[in-house]
Amino acid sequence: MELTWGGIVFWALAWGGIFFLSGYVLVRLLKTRDR
Amino acid sequence: MHLGAEPLGTAAPKADLMEHKRERWASRLGLILAAAGNAVGLGNFLRFPVQAVGNGGGAFMIPYFSALILLGIPLMWIEWIIGRRGGRMGHSSTPGMFAALWRHPAAKYLGALGLFLSLTVMIYYVYVESWALAYSLFSLLGYYSGIGDLAEMSGFLRSYQGLNPEGPFATVATAYLFLLVTLFINFAILYRGISRGIELLAKVAMPLLFLFAVVLVVRVFTLGTPDPSLPERSVWSGFAFLWNPRFEELGHTSVWLAAAGQVFFTLSVGMGTLQTYASYLRDDQDIALSGLSTSTLNEFVEVVLGASIAIPVAVAFFGLQATQEIARGGTFNLGFVTMPIVFTLLPQGELLGMLWFGLLFFAGITSSVAMGQPLIAFLQEECGLTRKRAVLLLAAVVFAAVQWVVFYYGYGFDHEMDFWAGTFGLAVFALIETILLCWVFGIDRAWEELHRGAAIRVPVAFKWIMKYVTPGYLILLLAIWTLDEALPKLRLQGVPLQDVPYRWQSRGLMLLLLAGILAAVAWAWRRRREA
DSSP states (O other): OOOOHHHHHHHHHHHHHHHHHHHHHHHHHHTTTTO | OOOOOOTTTTOHEEEEEEEEOOOOSSSSHHHHHHHHHOOHHIIIIIIHHHHHTTBBBBGGGGHHHEEEIIIIIHHHHHHHHHHHHHHHOOSHHHHHHHHHOOOOOOTTHHHEEEHHHHHHHHHHHHHHHHHHHHHHHHHHHHTTOOSSSEEEEEEHHHTTSSSSSSSSSSSSSSHHHHHHHHHHHHHHHHHOOOIIIIIHHHHHHHHHHHHHHHHHHHHTTTOOOSSSTTTTTSSSHHHHEEEEEEGGGGGHHHHHHHHHHHHHHHHSSSSSSHHHHHHTTTTTOOOOOHHHHHHHHHHHIIIIIGGGGGHHHHHHHHHHHHHHHHHHOOHHIIIIIIIHHHHHHTTHHHHHHHHHHHHHHHHHHHHHHHHHHHHHHHHHHHTOOHHHHHHHHHHHHHHHHHHHHHTTTTTHHHHHHHHHHIIIIHHHHHHHHIIIIIIIIIHHHHHHHHTTTSSOOOTTTTIIIIIIIIHHHHHHHHHHIIIIHHHEEEEHHHHHHHHGGHHHHHHHHHHHHHHHHHHHHHHHHHHHHHO
């Protein structure tokens, strides 16, 4: 089975979404680490 | 709507607060790692990839993320709100938390369901967790290194479970020994308490789990095509199998149900455990960002790491068709049959096997201690037991009940517990807590609670999602589950005749546990009234 463009897009969206959210919470956690 | 809920910040049982100096988390990092450890479990590495490939591949992520946003994350916040507020009132378990939300005699009994679910799931979960501990040692010692095919490895697992006397294990004694060790570790951690036990475990186990998973994922990506004569068997075929979308499957209700079910399992919501963890926060400590961080960390482990190990490896070594059959055979087959064979074929396979089962054990134990803590908190705070006695009593109950799981394994005893407590019960409990917080206590006050000391401002859309969409989603989910699965399972449809007595014994045990917990709740409240 070949990885299709659709597969690549879904894979990228899923990982991209998770990485984006991880980055967001990490930045917020660092900014508010004293609380 | 405020149906008699007590005003915010009042009516804390001051006597109890005086009696018990509340435990606290030592750091926010420790709390987030412990809460993420609670959420990250065996399901992240074994169940998610199986669900994804069986329900539309990449397209599965559409219902999955929908359920995460409309169900998972709102429920996470709902549980953190209930938990931190409960802690302020002097309660670290759901009977007291619910009684503080809704001044009605029935509230504490609804909360008792949280104790029942976490206890029941813990009883069979620790057994599977002990397999991971045993297999990590077997891997290191090369105990299964001579086994080269799926049938033989399956026989090895069945022999370990005491179901195949002709295998290397004549009896279930080895599995029993590892179970005892696992139980001892669990209860020793629970005995040490929140900051010195659970938090310390999370601070050690979660980074190790993360490290082990990253090493394995890197190894998977560098596997390529293990046998060049079979070019269709490659990790990229595995990723294609996992991520190529099959949109036609999105028309099936079962796919949306599977996605919602997976979100429940993976976040460990609807079990009464997150509320307990949140109760050890101070009133001014953030829950909005902590809840979101817990969900995000869990999703990272599931979608990025968990999805990139078992399925691509199985496809690379056994091909698509065999992997589909393995996945259909059950989630444990993938982890405990397929993966060990792969490790026997790889250089440094012993070490990789130890890492794989080590990470499963860490994923398991950080979840199982979370299941034990609500019971310990209840016995201490509501029943007045010392921590030592509470831990001993819980250990005795779990030890007694797990005997059935061990000796009746293979007869579906654990399947009954997994469906009624570990699947259906979670959705029922989630619906109850959502209605109690967002409708009885009131969404405006819940929203205010969520933002007290918050490090982020949650988009206001979630206020309406929590009030309308989440309970609506849960009601729909429960209605379809009841018709499609619960009723046939209640009637034991499709269950082999020889398993029927064991299934009924499993139901009997669950009813006994529920009755015991309800009686303990009634006794605790009577004791409080008399005091």
